[in-house]
Amino acid sequence: MSGHEVDAFIVTSSANRYYLSGFSGSAGTVVIGHGEALLFVDFRYTEQACEQAPDFEVILYRDELWTAVANRLSAAGYKKVGFESKQVTFASHVEMQKKIAASLVPIADLPEKQRAVKDKREIDRLKRGAGELDGAYEYILGYTRPGMTEKDVALELETYLRRRGAEKAAFPYIVASGLRGAMPHGVASDKLISEGELVTIDFGALYNRYATDMTRTFALGSTSRKQRQVYDLVNEARLKAAEGIKPGMTGREADALARSHLEKAGYGDYFGHGLGHGVGLETHELPLLSPRSEAVLEEGMIVTIEPGVYIPGWGGVRLEDMALITSNGLELLTESPLGLIII
Ligand SMILES: [Mn+2]
Incomplete structure (x- = not known):
């Protein structure tokens, strides 16, 4: 992340989400920031997320994902935020841009490069x-x-x-x-x-x-x-x-x-x-x-x-x-x- 000069990185793809957090649900959004790891989930997954991702702060959002993410990013004062350019759809990107005040930086293959070497x-x-x-x-x-x-x-x-x-x-x-x-x-x-x-x-x-x-x-x-x-x-x-x-x-x-x-x-x-x-x-x-x-x-x-x-x-x-x-x-x-x- 420091190489890309971003304050935070948003992860929406399922393989990267699981790799970083351990949460295996089919929907959820990870945000890695300065010294914080957040996992946004809806009502269906709160319990599972808390259980599987103990190192993450699990945030239940009730209405709209990107509003919840945007509020948290603003509160932290993040100016530049990365997203997975190969994973985010055009429609999601439009939504993200509407809600998120920070500038969005496209980043490709960041967790993917880590994933290449297995533990x-x-x-x-x-x-x-x-x-x-x-x-x-x-x-x-x-x-x-x-x-x-x-x-x-x-x-x-x-x-x-x-x-x-x-x-x-x-x-x-x-x-x-x-x-x-x-x-x-x-x-x-x-x-x-x-x-x-x-x-x-x-x-x-x-x-x-x-x-x-x-x-x-x-x-x-x-x-x-x-x-x-x-x-x-x-x-x-x-x-x-x-x-x-x-x-x-x-x-x-x-x-x-x-x-x-x-x-x-x-x-x-x-x-x-x-x-x-x-x-x-x-x-x-x-x-x-x-x-x-x-x-x-x-x-x-x-x-x-x-x-x-x-x-x-x-x-x-x-x-x-x-x-x-x-x-x-x-x-x-x-x-x-x-x-x-x-x-
Ligand atoms: Mn093959």
Whole structure:
């Protein structure tokens, strides 16, 4: 905050609100000021907020949030107040400007940058969650048969994880078979899965509010030479990244470890997304591992490594693991087999 020269910072997004305060309700506004931490909630959440955020002064507002916030900011004499520029809607900003006398300063990624480096408790939660995905993958390999729809597989996978303690799916699952494999975000459809196809599944769930994320591609019945070639290439690119990533590197340098391998083989144009992203309270968070990311990787960050090749009119392969950045490299948190499995 001092770097942005603001007297206070308003937090409205749920992940940042929970991260800073511990309050898990679905509505509430955090204000961090000089030596004070405030949590504005409505009638529904007063009791829960007091219980979950003991370090915060909980303020119940009865009429209008921004009037309550504005009164408190004026009383403290704050002149410049930051807000989350990537989270606040245009309509909210108009409301804030109407009510708040201080000048509003747009700030991006302030708690998000802190969130990128996990503490021990967060690492424990993420490790436990990631471990659950391996069992689920093994289960779904045993379940999937030709003739099922992609949606059948997605539903079974989500049900399995939730029965075993997940709070909910972290995102709509991707089950992309055959030609649909060319769509990196091919959410499960009514398409029937057939013999001879590659199937990419990308899934994860929340455990104690922390997200998990993993992808595997497997084959049904038989494989062609090209399917094996593309698979091996992606797997090699993944290995280059897993072996090469070190703290101190930038997200761009990490991305290049895998990307250069695919480029050398002539597949660079088919890897149209970044190598990975941070995972935590949100499935996609900082740091980004991509050609445009200057984020410096640090010990304690948890990221995905997920190279892929997507060929329109043919299909695709993606392999994604979650990994903890350690003092000298990476520790994989998902450990499902990486050789091409044919079921
Ligand atoms: Mn991912």
